[in-house]
Amino acid sequence: MNNVSAKAKFVLGGVVIVAALGWLGFVGFEESKAYYITVDEYAALTEPREGRVFKLAGDVVAGSIDRSKPQMEFIIASNNKEILVRYVGKDIIPDTFRDGSTALVEGSAAPDGTFHARHIEAKCASKYEAEYDKRTTS
Amino acid sequence: MASFGNFCILFALCLSGYALLAALIGVSQRRQTIVRSAEHAVYAATGAITLALFSLLYLLLTDDFSVSHVANSSSRELPVFFKIAAIWGAHDGSMLLWVFFTSLFCALVVWLNRFRHRDMMPYVIAVLMIDLGFFLCLNVFISNPFTQLAQVFPDGSYQSFLPTDGRGLNPLLQHWAMVIHPPVLYLGFIGFLVPFAFAIAALITRQLGDTWIRTTRRWTLLTWLFLGIGLILGGKWAYVVLGWGGYWAWDPVENSSLMPWLVSTAFLHSVIVQERRGMLKIWNMLLVIITYLLGIFGTFITRSGIVSSVHAFAASNLGQFFIIYMSAVLGVSLILVASRLQYLKSERRLDSILSRESAFLFNNLILVVACFAILWGTMFPVLSEWIRDTQITVGPPFFNNINVPIGLLLLLLTGVGPLFAWRKTSLESLRKAFLLPSIFAVATCAAVLAAGVRNFSFVVCMTLCTFVLVTIVEEFYKGTRIRMSSRGENPLLAAVNLTLKNRRRYGGYIVHLSIIFMFVGFAGNVFNQEASGRLAKGAELTIKDYSLKMVDYREGAGSNYQYRRAVLDVYKDGKRIRTLEPEQRMFTAGQQQTTTEVALHSTPKEDLYLVLAGVSRDGSVDIKAFVNPLVFWIWFGAAVMFFGALIALIPEKGRIGSTQPELAGRQTAGVNPGV
Numbered sequence: 001m002n003n004v005s006a007k008a009k010f011v012l013g014g015v016v017i018v019a020a021l022g023w024l025g026f027v028g029f030e031e032s033k034a035y036y037i038t039v040d041e042y043a044a045l046t047e048p049r050e051g052r053v054f055k056l057a058g059d060v061v062a063g064s065i066d067r068s069k070p071q072m073e074f075i076i077a078s079n080n081k082e083i084l085v086r087y088v089g090k091d092i093i094p095d096t097f098r099d100g101s102t103a104l105v106e107g108s109a110a111p112d113g114t115f116h117a118r119h120i121e122a123k124c125a126s127k128y129e130a131e132y133d134k135r136t137t138s
Numbered sequence: 139m140a141s142f143g144n145f146c147i148l149f150a151l152c153l154s155g156y157a158l159l160a161a162l163i164g165v166s167q168r169r170q171t172i173v174r175s176a177e178h179a180v181y182a183a184t185g186a187i188t189l190a191l192f193s194l195l196y197l198l199l200t201d202d203f204s205v206s207h208v209a210n211s212s213s214r215e216l217p218v219f220f221k222i223a224a225i226w227g228a229h230d231g232s233m234l235l236w237v238f239f240t241s242l243f244c245a246l247v248v249w250l251n252r253f254r255h256r257d258m259m260p261y262v263i264a265v266l267m268i269d270l271g272f273f274l275c276l277n278v279f280i281s282n283p284f285t286q287l288a289q290v291f292p293d294g295s296y297q298s299f300l301p302t303d304g305r306g307l308n309p310l311l312q313h314w315a316m317v318i319h320p321p322v323l324y325l326g327f328i329g330f331l332v333p334f335a336f337a338i339a340a341l342i343t344r345q346l347g348d349t350w351i352r353t354t355r356r357w358t359l360l361t362w363l364f365l366g367i368g369l370i371l372g373g374k375w376a377y378v379v380l381g382w383g384g385y386w387a388w389d390p391v392e393n394s395s396l397m398p399w400l401v402s403t404a405f406l407h408s409v410i411v412q413e414r415r416g417m418l419k420i421w422n423m424l425l426v427i428i429t430y431l432l433g434i435f436g437t438f439i440t441r442s443g444i445v446s447s448v449h450a451f452a453a454s455n456l457g458q459f460f461i462i463y464m465s466a467v468l469g470v471s472l473i474l475v476a477s478r479l480q481y482l483k484s485e486r487r488l489d490s491i492l493s494r495e496s497a498f499l500f501n502n503l504i505l506v507v508a509c510f511a512i513l514w515g516t517m518f519p520v521l522s523e524w525i526r527d528t529q530i531t532v533g534p535p536f537f538n539n540i541n542v543p544i545g546l547l548l549l550l551l552t553g554v555g556p557l558f559a560w561r562k563t564s565l566e567s568l569r570k571a572f573l574l575p576s577i578f579a580v581a582t583c584a585a586v587l588a589a590g591v592r593n594f595s596f597v598v599c600m601t602l603c604t605f606v607l608v609t610i611v612e613e614f615y616k617g618t619r620i621r622m623s624s625r626g627e628n629p630l631l632a633a634v635n636l637t638l639k640n641r642r643r644y645g646g647y648i649v650h651l652s653i654i655f656m657f658v659g660f661a662g663n664v665f666n667q668e669a670s671g672r673l674a675k676g677a678e679l680t681i682k683d684y685s686l687k688m689v690d691y692r693e694g695a696g697s698n699y700q701y702r703r704a705v706l707d708v709y710k711d712g713k714r715i716r717t718l719e720p721e722q723r724m725f726t727a728g729q730q731q732t733t734t735e736v737a738l739h740s741t742p743k744e745d746l747y748l749v750l751a752g753v754s755r756d757g758s759v760d761i762k763a764f765v766n767p768l769v770f771w772i773w774f775g776a777a778v779m780f781f782g783a784l785i786a787l788i789p790e791k792g793r794i795g796s797t798q799p800e801l802a803g804r805q806t807a808g809v810n811p812g813v
Contacts, residue, residue: 009491014503017547021540025511028539029532036519036529055531067752090668092382092751092762095310095732106533 034106040081049109056083056106056115060122062099076103086110089118097122140205143193144284146186147234150241151274153183158267165260173260177248180263183270184241191238194231194283198224204300207231207283213306215698220307223317227307229441230283232320236437237273239321240328244270247332247357255353261339269331272463280456309699309725309733315375323368323395327433329361330402334430337423341474346419346481351409356787362406363783365399370776381734381749383668383764385772388537393516394439397509398432404505405429411498414560416485420475421502423482427471432509434464445519490562497555504544504551511540546598549657552650553606556613574612579605599661603654610647610654617644637785645786652782655775662744662768670751673704674758681763684746685709689717691757699723701735704750704759708739715739720750720761745769 032053039058042049058076065074072087085105087093097103097120105117157179164172194207198221203209211227212220226232244266251259277283289299310316333354340350372392373385386392405425411418439445442457475482488495515536519529557563557571582604586597614633617640621632637644669681673688680686690705703721707714718737725731739746744767752760 006488006491006493006496010488010496010499013491013500017500017504018507021507021511021543024539024543025536028536029515031539032533032535034531034533036531090670092734092749094380094382095734098732 036104038078039076039083040079042083043081051108053106053108054115055104056085056117057102057104058083060097060099060101060103065099074103076105084114085117086114087120088116089120091119093120094122139193139196139202140284140286143190143197144278144282146190146193147237147274147278147282147284150183150186150190150237151271151278153179153186154267154271154274157183158264158271161260161263161267170256173256173263176260176263177252180241180244180248180267184245187234187238187241187274190284191225191234194225194234195222197284198222201304203302203304204286204298205283206285206287209287209301209304211304211307213304213698216304216307217697220312220317223311224307226320227311230277230281230285232324233273233277233281234283235321236324236328237270237277239324240270240273240331243328243332247335251353255339255349257343258336258339258345258350261342262335265335265338266331269335272459276456276459280459306698306725309723309731310379313375313379315371315378319368319371319375322364322371326361326363326365326368326395327398327436329357329364330398330426330430330433332357332361333405333426337426338471338474341423341478344478344481346478348413351412351422355409356789358402358406358409359783359787362399362402363780363787365395365402366779366783367776369395369399370773374773377769378736378738379733381736383666383747383749383762383766384663385769388512388515388534390445390516391440393512393537394432394436397512398429398436400505400509400512401425401429401432404502407498408502411495415495417488417495419482419484420479423475425502427468427475431464431468434460434467438464439516445516492558492563492565492568494555494558494560494563497551497558501548501551501555504547508541508544512537542595545657545660546595546602549599549602549606549653552653553602553609556647557609571609575605575608578608593664596661596664599657603657603661606650606654610651613647614644638788641788642786645782645784648782648785649779650782652775652777652779655771655778659768659770659772659775662766662771665767667765668763670760670762672754672758672760673706674756677758679761679763681746682744682765683711684763684765685712686718686748686761686763688759688761691753691759696723699725702750702753704753704761706737706748706761708746718746718748720748722750722753740770742770742774743767 034053034055036055036057037045039056042054042056056076058078061075061077061082066072072093073084074087075082075084077083085107087105088107102123104121104123105115106119106121107115107117110116157176160172160176160179164170164174164176197205197208198212199218201208201212201214207228207230208224211231212224216224220227224231226235244263247266248259248263251262255262287299287301288296290296333350336350336354340346369392372395376382376387377385405422408418408422408425412422438457438460442460444457488499490496515532518532522528522530553575557568559567579601583597583601586600591597614636617636618629618632621627621636622629625632627635637648667682669679671677671679673679673686675688675690678685678687685708687707687709688704689707692703692705694701694703701721701723703719706718706720708716708718716739718739720737721735723733723735725733734749737748744765747764747766749762749764750759751762754760
């Protein structure tokens, strides 16, 4: 190894490190990847839904949040397509999650046609925001 | 007042355009007076923007809801402190704050260098003004905080509209950490404009030795510090306010502020190699360009809505302008670098893999790989949509799988790097240097294993932390001993003087020390525990060796919210240690947001973290409890980092860098003391 230049050793070391990290990244990617689609796109899927992790985006239908059961249930909708979601995760429901908010639920399809969500994210209700229109007057 | 504010930013835009032209004309015609007028225009633009900011503040404090930004981010009952913070509580005002900070930096740079670098400064001013001008354009034409509300009628006519009250500041932002977090982060993004401007000026004027690096070293360090503190503040806020039990979620907006921090850390280290050995000149140029662009990219991700994030800034059409600007800057910078390659050749090569240069090279490699991986993961939904027409998101396992090993490698380099000599380290000196740290490291490893811990990352982390800690302590010890024997100072005085006389080196060691503390804090994650339960009055929830007894449930009102509060007595090993009162708050104005107020009992060993998840009709409360070990050390480490960076920032007496411009190709004998 005496004839191998320091630069070559660095390059070799670098390649080993990057390759190892790349492999770890790939594993992590496969573990966590989720298809991010809206509820109506999900309803229109022709490919099988089993075995894939989805992140569904939809608006929480007003009045549908049911916290009385041990696992909270609610309905999200987009473009007139709805789906019943059962929350099977352990995290606390975010404060932003309520009627009309845009919810992102990550999980997978249950055999009974509902969606079992392991994670919920929610954003401020865009439809219900009274966003003031902006025009200059002069 | 709104028209006045509007006029001010428009005027500032004109001034920045003038400054850009005057600087370039002045330098091409070699007329110093024209360049001076450009400098004056920079000061004037800063003044105009300051006036605009004060106008917005006035409008907020006087509850002028005819102005859209005021109506969107403030309300009558908002406490004065938060009315001030409402400047950056919504999109438009935050752009004005951004522009304000940028203009301050521009004025400061111009003023500090008013007698120096006369050849580079016109180009520095030009670059500064292009950046300022871009953001001012966004501010004036797209995100104008002074636009007034209007009611639009079906026939297309409109009249002004004055709501009785504003929508209020998002309650999630009504917390001290969230008030400081955006300004500090902005300072962290914006500050890299200065080293970038000097780098471009150095390329144009062919002064490609160390001048541009040494002149901007403190800017880079200060900006790096702001960015780091901004990141920590965001984490602290997430931990204490969002109430999900953690402080970092690999959210796209979080990632976008981490990326410039990573490459600027790489840059802070690689410039040392250029100063010492005249190597990595092209690499440093590329790094500073990437750092600047990542800062712009960061604000682009946050504002454009291109990647979905819980940081729900409304999506706007700003995205395309950012993309055009970033592409143009990247293109021009790369062309400039390519045209100056002959002046950027390394003066020396890598002599040995066991050298400090080599350690810095590995440091840079893994920091850049980390940044790239995070960029990849963050932008993957956009990429996958582009290629396969469906968005695929990537979650924490991806980011953690890559970044935990990278963190451990960095920790190793932090300990090992300073032990290597420049050029080549003899195996003998390595053996001596590694001996004591290794002994302690192995002892720690054995102790951790003996305690029953089997988590690989945790064991490695603690082992390496010990190794690095001992190397740092040894450095201080050796230096202090020398001062004591040569100058007869007592140990404390010697240590203090040692640090103050070699600020860059020992300030750096203190920052490394802070990293150790923070890594210990991160490692605690491995042993997080949680428990939840529904508690009626008198019932208890057990977690680890704590017992939580539900004592009372109260409802009431605060200044602009109503609350629901659980009162819980905390028992540890049978003794009552304190009472914790987790809360939910419902804010009445505008968005009717609910927030969680976490109840926290924090000790260096662990945090007991309680959340009121819900209340049932019979008055029993749903409590979620976490025990998060070692979190305290993250915040403690952040304070140490702040302190260490401050020491390194203290300016030298007298000027660094002569007033003579360097000729291309002639290297000043750059041996810096103490590094």
